[in-house]
Amino acid sequence: MDLRDAAQELYAVIPRDFTAKRTALVRQAKDAGEKDLAKDIGGLPKPAAGAWAINMLSVHKPEVIDGVVRFGVSLRTAQEEGDAEAFRELGQQRQGQLSAAVHAAKDLAAELGAPLSPAAGTDVEQTFRAAMADAGAAAAIGTGRLVRGLSGSGFESVDLTDAVAVPGPGPDDNAVPGQAGTKPAAKGSGRKSATSRGESQPTTSLPKKSSREEATSLADRRAAKQEAALREARSEFEAADIEAKEAEAAASSAWEVVNNLSVRRTGVKSDIEEARKHLAALEAELIGLTRDSEAAESDKKLAVREATLKRRAADQAQRRVDRLD
Numbered sequence: 001m002d003l004r005d006a007a008q009e010l011y012a013v014i015p016r017d018f019t020a021k022r023t024a025l026v027r028q029a030k031d032a033g034e035k036d037l038a039k040d041i042g043g044l045p046k047p048a049a050g051a052w053a054i055n056m057l058s059v060h061k062p063e064v065i066d067g068v069v070r071f072g073v074s075l076r077t078a079q080e081e082g083d084a085e086a087f088r089e090l091g092q093q094r095q096g097q098l099s100a101a102v103h104a105a106k107d108l109a110a111e112l113g114a115p116l117s118p119a120a121g122t123d124v125e126q127t128f129r130a131a132m133a134d135a136g137a138a139a140a141i142g143t144g145r146l147v148r149g150l151s152g153s154g155f156e157s158v159d160l161t162d163a164v165a166v167p168g169p170g171p172d173d174n175a176v177p178g179q180a181g182t183k184p185a186a187k188g189s190g191r192k193s194a195t196s197r198g199e200s201q202p203t204t205s206l207p208k209k210s211s212r213e214e215a216t217s218l219a220d221r222r223a224a225k226q227e228a229a230l231r232e233a234r235s236e237f238e239a240a241d242i243e244a245k246e247a248e249a250a251a252s253s254a255w256e257v258v259n260n261l262s263v264r265r266t267g268v269k270s271d272i273e274e275a276r277k278h279l280a281a282l283e284a285e286l287i288g289l290t291r292d293s294e295a296a297e298s299d300k301k302l303a304v305r306e307a308t309l310k311r312r313a314a315d316q317a318q319r320r321v322d323r324l325d
Contacts, residue, residue, distance in 0.1 A: 012059050049109075064104045106124075
């Protein structure tokens, strides 16, 4: 175990287990007699919540990280090549891509038992935005050892100071040493093949010119076979690339539909809120009118009673006049 291996293992645990895991790794290094390694492991910092969520994506859902990185490459390429139309279209899609990646981080964090706070979610979005704008930031989010969030405007390089624990390739690059190690095997394979060819040579002596011709013929066959394999690989790549572009276009269209529906949903919610406010005002007005109506009804009854009494008195006076006349 070296420091990068230890860090890779350490930054793959959930936050509440970080300290215990680090202590266990320190003890493991000490037991192996690696005192300096134990000291280095003990100094590895606990990642911020947003950085941890991105690390979890690199471990459990690397396709999300790959999507952010690939979109960033397309965006930067369009910008560098001055392709205004492509850059404008990608710019319109960027928020949808960011929202999808942030939602994936939030969902995964919740599944792992460590939901992200709103502030951590914002940190994740800023980090992904920086990764789309800067190649160095894009490499950092794929290491699985991110310690803090990243921030970048796209006009200057993102500051990666102390952003990644044990800088270096991420887990996806672990195959590089194996690829380098394949060279001796290939060489050995060549020797074995040569031996096989030597063993298959006829025992009768042949002219040197015939041997050269045979070697040339064998090289030609190998070249032809390699060329055929290359053509097949290119054909497979072209087909896969077309399918990938069609899928990306479909995903972009789906995001556009979602965004349009979201806008409409927001508008309807706003209309409902306005209607509720208007209804509340009408209800308040109705209460006031009801109170005024009840008061007017009471005044009406008093007025009718007073009018009745007055009319009765006037009638009595009229009868007195009639008697005296």
